Amino acid sequence: MDRVVIVGASMGGLRAAEQLRAAGYEGELLAIGDEPHLPYNRPPLSKEALAAEVTHDAVAFRLRAGVADVTWRLGTPVAVADLDAGELTLADGTTVAYDGLVVATGLRPRRLPLPGGEDRRHVVRTLTTRPASARA
Numbered sequence: 001m002d003r004v005v006i007v008g009a010s011m012g013g014l015r016a017a018e019q020l021r022a023a024g025y026e027g028e029l030l031a032i033g034d035e036p037h038l039p040y041n042r043p044p045l046s047k048e049a050l051a052a053e054v055t056h057d058a059v060a061f062r063l064r065a066g067v068a069d070v071t072w073r074l075g076t077p078v079a080v081a082d083l084d085a086g087e088l089t090l091a092d093g094t095t096v097a098y099d100g101l102v103v104a105t106g107l108r109p110r111r112l113p114l115p116g117g118e119d120r121r122h123v124v125r126t127l128t129t130r131p132a133s134a135r136a
């Protein structure tokens with residue numbers, strides 16, 4: 001295999017890259033994420049980061065030497081995966097061919113359809129979806 005593409009550039013994607021290298025895979029590793037940030041630790045988002053300004057640097061996972069050569073393509077989601085052709089299409093229309101595919105897209109919180117008060121409800125999931133008062 002020459003190119004493994006990892007969709008989802010968070011903890012799962014990072015750990016998959018580390019394990020591929022640890023298992024001896026020496027080909028190209030490309031991680032595609034829709035968030036603008038390199039992988040970071042989410043638990044602080046619902047803890048100390050709610051009460052203080054936190055930068056990405058403060059919560060970023062350390063990139064070990066083994067994954068120093070991973071290419072991170074951030075800020076654009078994968079829109080279509082053609083598994084037969086071995087090709088992904090990103091939301092900006094670019095296509096990416098792969099020999100191996102890791103899907104590490106995690107999950108998305110489901111919002112309760114409750115009436116009223118939208119401005120006082122927040123999804124605490126990413127660095128950019130925290131309440132504005134807690135954003136760096």
Ligand SMILES: Cc1cc2nc3c(=O)[nH]c(=O)nc-3n(C[C@H](O)[C@H](O)[C@H](O)COP(=O)(O)OP(=O)(O)OC[C@H]3O[C@@H](n4cnc5c(N)ncnc54)[C@H](O)[C@@H]3O)c2cc1C
Pocket residue numbers: 007008009010011012013032033034035041042043044045046076077078079104105106107124125126
């Ligand atoms: C606020 C908060 C507090 C938490 N606290 C704890 C805790 O105290 N203890 C604990 O054990 N766990 C905690 N967790 C859970 C932990 O953070 C998750 O288990 C972990 O983030 C899962 O990592 P993941 O990479 O599998 O998924 P995620 O972190 O969800 O990452 C998936 C990534 O894929 C991206 N993605 C999705 N679709 C696409 C696409 N089509 N194209 C490109 N990218 C895509 C997403 O935007 C995201 O960046 C917490 C989570 C949150 C949000």
